[in-house]
Amino acid sequence: MDEFRMSQKDVPANHPNVIAPTCEGDAFQKKAHSIRTLSAEEAEKLARDQTLVSDFKQSKLEKEAQKNWDLFYKRNSTNFFKDRHWTTREFEELKACREFENQKLTILEAGCGVGNCLFPLLKEDFNIFAYACDFSPRAVEYVKVLKPGKCILFRDYGLYDHAMLRFKSGSKLGDNFYVRQDGTRSYFFTHEFLSQLFMAEGYEQVVNEYVLRETVNRKEGLCVPRIFLQSKFRKPLSKP
Numbered sequence: 001m002d003e004f005r006m007s008q009k010d011v012p013a014n015h016p017n018v019i020a021p022t023c024e025g026d027a028f029q030k031k032a033h034s035i036r037t038l039s040a041e042e043a044e045k046l047a048r049d050q051t052l053v054s055d056f057k058q059s060k061l062e063k064e065a066q067k068n069w070d071l072f073y074k075r076n077s078t079n080f081f082k083d084r085h086w087t088t089r090e091f092e093e094l095k096a097c098r099e100f101e102n103q104k105l106t107i108l109e110a111g112c113g114v115g116n117c118l119f120p121l122l123k124e125d126f127n128i129f130a131y132a133c134d135f136s137p138r139a140v141e142y143v144k145v146l147k148p149g150k151c152i153l154f155r156d157y158g159l160y161d162h163a164m165l166r167f168k169s170g171s172k173l174g175d176n177f178y179v180r181q182d183g184t185r186s187y188f189f190t191h192e193f194l195s196q197l198f199m200a201e202g203y204e205q206v207v208n209e210y211v212l213r214e215t216v217n218r219k220e221g222l223c224v225p226r227i228f229l230q231s232k233f234r235k236p237l238s239k240p
Contacts, residue, residue, distance in 0.1 A: 004147040005163040006133035030212045035159050035190065036227060041166055049169050058173055061183060068183035073114060075182075084117045088124060088229060089213075090234070091153045095125075102127055149237045151206065154196070157188045158210050164188045189229045206232040 026097045038046070053061075061068070072080075088094050097211045098105065109118050110133035124127055157163060159176060163186065167178045176188040201204060213226040 003011045021145045029214075031230070032212055033191070035073070035210060036225065037210055043158070045165065049167075051172065052171060053170065053173050053179060059186065061173070061179055064183060065185065066135055068076070069134075072182055072184050073136050078116075081113060081116045081119045085120050085124075087117055087121050090155070091232070093120075093151060093153065094128075098117045104129060104150070107131070108133070148235050150235055151179055151220055152203070152233045152235075154194065154231040155211075157186060158229040159188045159226075161188055161227040162224045165182060188227075191229055194229060194231055198231075201235040202236065204236055206234055208232075 052058075065174070081126070094105065094107075106123070107128060107163070108131040111116055111132055112134045113136075118130055118132055122130060164178065171178045173179055173185065174192070177185065178188075179185050191210065195205055195208050208229070208231040211228040211230045212229070215224045215226055216222070217224065
């Protein structure tokens, strides 16, 4: 039985690091191995914003991190994040790993939230058994250890995502690390940092790339750059 853990413009189409462009609804998507190039205005904004949140407040946020996420889900219930219907398209291993068509697949989603990724996946594939865990006690269900030869599938905010550029002065906790008004925190990953985290624990890197999207708001005439880091790391088979 296979197991998985899962945890999304400025680059020209002929750039050597661009992998493949795709379209989905009102979003245009590319994959790349390098971060996107900031505009002069964006670079200036980030350069100006070097003031960090005080040590006292950072310590308080760290202690209350779980409570703040629990309150977030209490306020928003299932209404904040959109369901993610791209999982099997972006992570083909969820289907390709099976030895036969109807083989049962067991997965663990770390950071499941209210199931915006998991429930669409279970609806699409009836031969999946899932464990799920989250920082918020409202979502925590179970934690399972990854076996040798199995993969971790990762997708989270990438450096210079639009959400990062929207933070106001005084929201910065550290490099690429910010706090929202409700006390929840967000980190914006680089592929180098993520690679170091996993490889330091003995994982093998399979894929580690940026997903560059343009989300278009036709009503307001806005084109928003979204940057995600999408990666796959494998736990090596034990040596004989």
